[in-house]
Amino acid sequence: MKLEVNNSKETIGIGKSIAKYLKPGDVIVLDGDLGAGKTTFTKGIAKGLGIKRYVVSPTFTIIKEYKDGRIPLYHMDAYRLDDGSGADLGLDEYFDGDGVSVVEWSRYVKSELPAQHLQIIFKRDDLKGENYRTLEFNPVGDHFKKMISESLNQK
């Protein structure tokens, strides 16, 4: 399933509507170029979970934890990781944990990702405008398939 957005507000809105369906142990992976909207989307999820703190780029610390919402949000950025090093970071403990994990640049932690997850691919199209993006949703597993059909079809 693909959605088009014309600005960051719409990206945040989609994140927000998905957040309602999230439960502990859910893993969402966000892929796309620098500046494609991955952290913006995560801000939407945080909003939907009732998190008040600013969600900032986790590039520097790799993992940022937000615990002031309905369930914890673990925001990870594998941009600076080499494939395989996710295991040393104990990423699997987050994936099996009490919160939602959102992983940017997931290709660098492929081997640690759980089989069931939701992948979202962000793409820009300069011809359609500076802020235009497509979000392609690839849910793996029934839980995520249901989540996508319910949350996005309602819109």
Added chain:
Amino acid sequence: MKQNLIMSFESSCDETSVAIIKNGNKILSNVVATQIKSHQRFGGVVPEVASRHHIEEITFCIRDAMKQANVTYDDLDAVAVTYGPGLVGALLIGVTAAKTVAWAHHLPLIPVNHLAGHIYAARFIKPIVFPALALVVSGGHTELVWMPKEGEFKIMGETRDDAAGEAYDKIGRVLGINYPAGPDVDKMAAKGHDTFHFPRAMDNDDNYDFSFSGLKSAFINTVHHAHQVHKKLNHDDLATSFQDAVIDVLVDKTMRALKKHPVKQLILAGGVAANHGLRSRLEKQVDQLSGTELIKAPLKLCGDNAAMIGAAGYIFYKEGIKADASLNADPGLEFDWLPNEAK
């Protein structure tokens, strides 16, 4: 004869560092082992590589720091260490080493917030006079910190998305510049002109927060678009346009904070504080204010190092702040916010 000698440790990110500091403001030694070379392939830090590298380096750093300072463990009065924020695996190496030295030699252990360390690098220039304001800009942080008195830190504003240094690294990657990109972009910016007029996000908002994500996207869009239509852009002009946008926002927000909360000193600290464009612009602006003096962290101490941790550690040591053997790394450690009504 005790001379307030502190052995300090820093290992929150790329650098493994051990220093011996006398009276909080004299550097007897400051040994820094950097692993930036091993990260260049990835364009950044690799936590697993970082931790391993810290382990390999830290005992050598201790040995060299003591040798250069010509001291033994018996001469030391305290041990100070960065316990956050940073990469957990990297922080743990410094914390464990510091705890071990403190325990083995019966020395007090002083926990130091990495950002307090950056700010207290100013202590090597002159004593801090309060109230003070600090602009801390680095790869992981962009914060305006209000300091009403010694050892007290309150966040007035921070970035809402990317840190300033992170934005430099990411646009640097688009231009094919090695990590860390700041120094090269700074040099290129000195040669170019602001021809692209990138957005100054939140510059006119009535708060002290920053945002660099929109600037990063605008920059990348510009480069991509040119690439698609096979147009060659002047990289120096791109660098100047980017850097001017960053500096405008950093300086405008800082000046706004200074007007609302006049201070005796403004401290510029953190890795991006080594940026020549930022240093000179802030100098010019603060010159026009009477009663506020600009203290720039020494160029050599802008990046991560243990000397600054020793300077901050000395202040906490004097205030009686100590940790015990249960001290743990706190990767998400942050200062408290200044309450909204006080801003």
